[in-house]
Amino acid sequence: MAKISDVLAAGTCFSVELWPPRSEAAAQRLEEALRELAPLRPSFMSITYGAGGSTRQKTHDLVIRLLKEAGPPPMAHLTCTAHTEAELRSMLAAYRDEGVENVLALRGDPPLDATEDLPEGDLKHAVELVELAKSVGDLCVAVAAHPEGHPLSADIAEDRVHLAEKLQVADFAITQFFFRVEAYLELVESLEKLGVSKPVLPGIMPITNVRTVSRMAELSGTEVPREIAGRVEAVADIPGEVSRIGVEVATQLGERLLAEGAPGLHFYTMNSASATREVYSNLGLGRLRRDGA
Ligand SMILES: Cc1cc2nc3c(=O)[nH]c(=O)nc-3n(C[C@H](O)[C@H](O)[C@H](O)COP(=O)(O)OP(=O)(O)OC[C@H]3O[C@@H](n4cnc5c(N)ncnc54)[C@H](O)[C@@H]3O)c2cc1C
Numbered sequence: 001m002a003k004i005s006d007v008l009a010a011g012t013c014f015s016v017e018l019w020p021p022r023s024e025a026a027a028q029r030l031e032e033a034l035r036e037l038a039p040l041r042p043s044f045m046s047i048t049y050g051a052g053g054s055t056r057q058k059t060h061d062l063v064i065r066l067l068k069e070a071g072p073p074p075m076a077h078l079t080c081t082a083h084t085e086a087e088l089r090s091m092l093a094a095y096r097d098e099g100v101e102n103v104l105a106l107r108g109d110p111p112l113d114a115t116e117d118l119p120e121g122d123l124k125h126a127v128e129l130v131e132l133a134k135s136v137g138d139l140c141v142a143v144a145a146h147p148e149g150h151p152l153s154a155d156i157a158e159d160r161v162h163l164a165e166k167l168q169v170a171d172f173a174i175t176q177f178f179f180r181v182e183a184y185l186e187l188v189e190s191l192e193k194l195g196v197s198k199p200v201l202p203g204i205m206p207i208t209n210v211r212t213v214s215r216m217a218e219l220s221g222t223e224v225p226r227e228i229a230g231r232v233e234a235v236a237d238i239p240g241e242v243s244r245i246g247v248e249v250a251t252q253l254g255e256r257l258l259a260e261g262a263p264g265l266h267f268y269t270m271n272s273a274s275a276t277r278e279v280y281s282n283l284g285l286g287r288l289r290r291d292g293a
Pocket of ligand 1: 050077104105107110124126127144160166175203
């Protein structure tokens with residue numbers, strides 16, 4: 001089963017996100033993560049794209065390599081910011097011709113260390129990229145969802161309407177990482193009220209570093225609840241303790257999401273497998289995957 005929409009229709013989906021390495025040391029870390037993630041048998045692996053094209057070839061090459069290795073199906077992220085429509089069409093057609101069946105259609109954000117905004121592209125919003133992808137081929141197209149609202153949205157209700165518009169054309173959504181289960185449940189409920197019941201896969205990021213998570217949360221509009229922030233800040237200088245609490249928090253979050261009927265879990269691995277492996281193990285997902293769930 002290579003289309004993620006089919007995997008989701010067949011049962012619970014557990015996936016991991018990786019990024020293409022930009023240095024020799026990062027390439028080694030990625031190889032290690034791939035080796036350690038393989039026994040978990042993720043339902044799919046999604047590969048990030050540097051908005052504006054900074055990882056264009058690297059994202060493509062990693063996606064094609066994973067496809068050829070015939071493990072979990074890869075999903076290629078693609079962002080429309082700073083690209084012409086012709087460039088996007090040609091990248092989508094190349095994926096289609098090479099047998100890639102899954103694409104995550106995004107607007108794109110400048111990288112964490114960027115000092116300037118990216119130039120606009122021909123397509124202004126992700127929904128236009130979803131439409132373009134669907135016009136290029138028989139692709140399974142996913143979109144991004146923001147449980148606490150996109151940080152640039154003045155109004156959460158309006159953001160939900162835009163998400164519903166994207167999901168009417170796309171096959172499923174993956175959320176930004178979040179810590180409040182209520183935010184996810186409220187997002188799913190608002191979509192249902194807007195007449196959309198496509199699967200929304202919750203994104204989980206086990207905290208491993210206090211500074212990184214604060215910065216990412218700020219940029220993505222995610223609230224780190226005071227209780228969680230307090231716990232990790234109190235042990236910020238004790239090696240291993242932040243990750244231990246991060247795994248505990250992620251395990252509780254995953255447990256509640258699955259109990260509430262989430263269609264699976266998407267792990268932001270940051271190219272390091274250990275926290276994801278521990279949460280998988282705590283939730284008994286390795287056993288579920290071996291049993292064919
Ligand atoms: C699972 C996941 C993976 C990601 N991977 C990457 C990656 O690989 N590379 C990367 O650069 N970024 C990535 N991102 C981040 C993403 O690019 C940012 O969140 C970006 O700011 C918004 O992208 P989007 O696709 O949600 O945009 P959009 O859907 O275009 O939404 C952006 C804003 O525009 C508004 N909007 C949408 N449609 C309309 C409309 N028709 N009219 C008016 N306003 C509208 C929305 O409400 C929102 O405020 C990822 C995010 C997630 C959740």
